[in-house]
Amino acid sequence: MIQIDVAPAGDDSASGTPERPFATLERARRAAREAGGEVVVRLRAGTHALTAPFELTEEDSGGEGRRIVYQAFGYGTGEQEQVVVSGGRAVSGWREEDGVWVADVGDLDTRQLDVDGRRAERAGIDALPGEAARTVTGYVTDSAAPLDWRSPADVEFVYRGIYPWTEARCGVSSVDAEGGSTVITMARPAFDWAVDLYNSAWEGQVQAGPGLPTRIENDAAFLTEPGTFVLDRSRPGHHLLRYLPRPGEHPERTRVVAPALETLLRATGTRDVTFQGLTFADATWLRPSRKEGFLHYHGSGFYDGGPVDKVVVVEGQAWVTVPSESKTIPAGVVLENATGVRFEGCRFTRLGATGLGLIGGSDLTVRGCDFDALSASAIAVTGSRDTLIEDNRVRHIGLDYSGSPGIALLHTQDCTVAHNHVSEVPHCGIVAGPGQGTRILRNHTAGTMSVLADGGGVYLSHPQGDTHDNGAVIRGNVIEDTRTPYNFGLYTDYGAAWVTVEENVVVRADSTAVLQVSPPLENVVYRGNFFDADPMGSDAVPEGVTYEGNVISKEEGAGAAAIRARAGLLRDRSDELGD
Template identity: 35%
Template structure:
């Protein structure tokens, strides 16, 4: 090498070394190996990875793969003298298997191992795979087909919007009765369904012979003509059928249910013939390969859209063993998206038991078989860990639970966004059938949880299952299939619940699909004394689906040692109280601001037939005509509202795009309309303001907000504090006017099938927006975007 080139190389390496010193990196010449074991006075502290990373350098200018960085950090961790960071560059990390961090990947010597987004980057950990090759196979019905090989999934997204599977309502036509192997119907129609063994049947609530608070799912395994040749015998997967029959017949909350005709059926291309539900899909599984069918909207060409199918169940798992747990690990600033869960497609199915629990044996509710239940997976799982922090991540478009935590202590889940989830937002507790380890001293705070239960309708925003000393504070929970927060205490020898605190949370628009729940729901003993019982304080709980049975603050069976104080609860059937079956003891409800919607009953009402003893009730009543306005006019009540929800500095968790396609659809068997959510995470629509109508000819989807023919408005949208409504899409005829009281926009709509995006130009955060349309016109409102 010439002297000049040698000098240039020395200068370049010196400059690189100076830059790396500032960031904690170590500089190497091309081809050099990394600092393998981390020993020495200048221990390496940062590894850089990218979706297309390769090699062993793991430097910013030569990133490696995520797995490579994990192995190098694992080798360096025993001698670490400061935090070790793995920085993820932006882009999609398409995971082919679960990324696992175990005990050997833990922090040491008082320091953490951190997996975080690189500055300014948006890394996405995903199981998603793009679906291409759409062919039009039925022009009259606008049905397209794409071959997907061995890919199997339960979730499909178009341009990041969840698409619903094709459905048939009712679940079986004709007169239906249960048989030893499934169901019999007098109708021959089911024998015409394409791919019948891919069909899934869904039983919702007591009308179908299930509990009021569940949705059960079992797969069809066969269809054949009955002995007379006129009806149809339907075989149902086992043990799903026997488990569902067994648990719903048990004596709980009235019990004695007899599983009958399903509420609806899903996933056959035959169901795409329903013109009132376009933008639906089905997957057909064959030995030669799987195929997707999609019914397009009028004028839609799927080849011009980006379709992504979810694969993989758990994207990241952090865990060890009881003897050697994983610990001192931080996950920060990442996105988790497009996971699935294929469990309901197996013989086990999803015989929903309670919240996200499902039965794995028919006697799962008997006192001797607490371990007879299981739970869906999480996109991120913590299992046998301590001192793990999950901070500032986004969990979106997931096929099961967002974050699942078991056998863990001193974990923090803070400042995350969890949206558009098939099941629950956060599941934490002792989770059967494996009950190893305790769950204690964990904190769940400042998370925005929105759009929960898109597929499994009995999903709560947060499910706490026999935890100890868990703090749930300052979360914003909205738009949930079941309760906003579900807390199950000690039962059937499952462990001891004590010292839990749920404070300053904002919970809105719950019971979207299930019933017999509430804003904050508790069941079974919450402690063994007032000193270690449950405290529910400073929370706001409001709004539920009309027609559901719901309490704002709900103490169910045996919720001993529960204290509710200084909360606000309104727009529920009953503001507070619960079910005394077989009993309710040691309940305190004081200083709360309450108003239920059921006339003629007290704000706190105990139902069922059991005794209610040692109960203290002393609360304030809000005005029935407008409880929200009455609360705002009373300083003590208004202060609770102002303090509930996300703390200052977390407002950006409320920004983003809110499409009514993201709403958990309600496959209503009896009615053709339902109330769309009154509160999304970033927008407050006001109680009873927005109506979605099924079966409107010429309209794009079945879950947009629509106005009735003579209902011109005005309608109101109030951005949650700290954000503004920046734009929205309007589709229909006539004129519109939108105003935030300072600025006004008006215009003319283009007609059905020709949506218009309206940029508001609004700047005043939190300002209430009014929206008015010309009389006699029906308008679709969708794709509302919120910014700071």
Template identity: 35%
Template sequence: MMVPRRRIVHQCWLVWITSVLVGLTALTAASAVASTGPVVGEGRTVFYVSPDGSDTDIGTSAKPFRTLERAQQAARSVDPHVAAAKDVTVFLYGGTYRLTRPLDFDPRDSGRNGHHVIWRNVPGQHPVVSSGRQITGWHLVDQTKKIWAADVGDLKTRQLYVDGRRVTRARGPMNPQGFTKTSTGYIAPDATMASWRNPSDIEVVSRREWKQFRCPVASVKETTITMQQPCWHNASLQFGMGLPSWIENAYELLDLPGEWYLDRQAGRLYYIPKADEDISTADVVAPVLQTLVRGEGTLDEPLRDVRFEGITFAHATWLAPNTDEGYAVVQAGFRIVGSDNPVFNQTMPNWVQTPAALVFQNARGIELRRNTFTHLGAAGVNLETGSQGSQVVGNRFEDISSTGIQVGGTMKVDHHPGDPRQIVKDNTVSSNVVARVAVENADAVGIFVGYTTHTTVAHNEVFDLPYTGISVGWGWGLFDAGGNPNYPGNNGLPVYDTPTTSRDNQIRDNRIFDVMKTLRDGAGIYALSAQPGTQVSGNYIDHVAGNYGGLYPDEASAYQEWTDNVVQDVPIWLHIWTSSIHDLLVADNYTDQPFMRNNGRNITMKNNTAVQNGEWPARACRIAANSGLEPDYADLLSPSDAAPELCRSGA
């Protein structure tokens, strides 16, 4: 608020304004936004940042800092007594904040005494935190194919965005014919690929069941394609990588508008513009960092009480698939790495999780509210080992290469931690939109919950996915107390005599639709292993493609309740396929598809209703109507987010 003009003599005016500023110890957020003067007192508690600011300025609304790093330094410097008595807020003006390295948070960035350090937008403005590098200097290099090029030096990326749209890395046709598989790769139908430049940059993508493998080529000699190791070996374990679904990342594959290729050796980027794009004026962005924000404390001193609000996190890549390990996927974005993997089952303790744009470990009370996560090359958010009491509420996740949200991991430290402070527990994921993720790694899921205690996943809208909507649990029972007797010798893995940390999780009131559009053997909601006290209830699942389930408690799922769910337009509403699944309550669910499987042990089936002719009971309609976003977050849905039709009668 500007100071009113007053009729006072000049010499008194200076005394008056000085006394006002010295006596001012706090401002409300609203008045701080409008203020043109510094926030003063025992210590500053409000800072401002703008892409047009200067790091030599003082961080007020009128003289904001320029970089997030400078604002972080200022927030850390707040007098501890002041920080313990009030929130410390960093306001971001609209514009793009381009990172050249991840923004790292540690215990110095924590809130104190229950107060938060808040990083948020100036109300009404739209800041973007990005590692995107803008690509300019385009020139036409092939008039016939309309291929343009830009010199980019040592750029390394796997994604490209033009005028805010993800464009396609050069690729060949789907399911090319004439290939045969060998022990070291493939025999091609002809010698065409032998003449392609940069053969070690070429990747073969293969979809099979619930997996989408991606391995790089080592060499091409005449018709013999030799694949890089250890990716080829690791991707050949279990049932193995199959014939090519397509071949990707070669200059010679550039043939359609909207395709691009990065020649890393020559430092040149190629692109064929779409009809509505003017490459001379287009905003072309290549992400360069894997992680944008990394928050990590220690067991003795966790990172605490940091909130991010109203920020768009965009333009991160993931370069691990460029390496000789490629993407030897197992399930849900987890992959096999390393070269000492003689047997598939013995690789299980070391399956690696896909990283994320925002990663937190040994953190307490982290809050992500009303942010947007988009144009990302790996996952959106990871709450990893030691994440407790954190909230991911009211965000939108879209156009992400892998999983949207991951809570908890799958390593020994997660299922049998040596210290209770390492347990991932008491976290909430609610009222988020998770749409059109897993766009590059089709085996990834909307929301993944690993080994966790009391995770709540509620009132989310999850839709338009190639594979599973929500996945909770891990391990196929092999790390449960006593292991899984269906696997002789527990597959050679250690047998624990204590239960895992998976218990008391709540998957409720979510709306999940248009999933399983590409791969097989998944579901609207999928679970694994014993999870005592876990409840899957009040969810509305509509239109699951393929031949699997709306509700799918998979191997060794036990001690769970699956109740009060509505499953519509799904081939198999409930999929309990093996005897390792036991001690479940499946009650009071509604479906318009009576077909199900129940091959489990001690499964209590009670009051489940198969409706006919779309005549849903009133209670089913209420469950469906209550699912999805809570009213305060309805604005997160865009006009193109066509929700499924709810009950036609009985509401």
């Protein structure tokens, strides 16, 4: 086995030995490619700052019985070193203006900020001032307050709950005084797209496009809460970062990092590579700041123009408009068509979109990792086969894009999500869209649906195969504290078919589950589950559902306790995954 060492204070002209380590991952990658055989790249303690994404291709593969490993020095021992792979840029040169720190950051563009390891929030206000109304091009208000916005073209309107499961973002173009009113013109095409996309009818109530914003972000006029920031891009090449410090913070002692890269790691067509014990941190995602905005629809998907379809939910009573096609929120760490790649014991934090994205490929493993302080989802798997997502802790995600699920599967085959702990997320905990052979086993979700509605701790939709043998299995999960109104702790929705739901515990939800949805469920089995309240529709079970042997009780008996004991993280436990 060949060992290659990399240290933040190393030298790329050195030999890559423990005594003379390389300085960059790129230099280590080239050395690993040249070495042949088993290779372990050992990253020494500290922050490994990237100036460009770390790219791996087919030529950076293991294969033929060998594996290339990138790991923290001392991984798996008590001497493991703390290693951060960062796409951030340290901010310095602060000056103070009326208690606000101000730094000229050149052409830096970012939507996030890290202050001494803590995610800082963008400054904002909770409503459009005055008596306001929507117009064809934006909004009009009788308040003059928006005329004081310092950089109107950097201001962003947030629309939380535009559909119960949706949160959109559109930028402002300009703010002008007209007569006794203030006219706010929104950026296009985002606002026009929003008017076309968000239309619905439900119980006699018709929604036509977005209403008033629920939050307004990113202007110096909003800097009233300590620990918040704004970025003023009104002078090209001289962007101004403004930060209102918290008590005790000092510009010479406080480390401020602005994420500068959108992608930290991308592996394309790579085979048999492992990442162990690394922290991936400090990335942003700039798309929502563009004139197209961020028009979220559902889960990890957002609208990028094109046809809009009208879907009838209840004939003559309810309908909704949806995008014909959606794009997926990108990830800070991406595998594309990779094979045999593993992430073990890693952490994904302070990332401006999704943490880890798996696109295509097969035989992928994400085990024992932590995901926190993420703007979107923790893990998004699209079109992959034979993938294992096991023993991961997911919490405090979806911080900027509240419709994001903790773990999301779409068009996967034979994917297993097992023994994960998902908590404190704004919408669904675990989501599976159309796929085949999905296994959602012995996970623990808690504190899901904390912001938006119409979702669940575990949510599954569309056909999942064509027999029960290759369909989906949801077994042994504990789903508790599904918070907002209008949710279902365990939610099989929108034409789900060939699904077996058995031996789960669901407590403290608005509704434990629902058996009557549109399009209807087909070949769905609910068996041996423990609920603290009857699922909706269980009094008149529809034709496509088998409902048998389920226990309804406010008290957890021995059966529910046994399921609870086996669900959640495997770490520090001796039991094995036995499904």
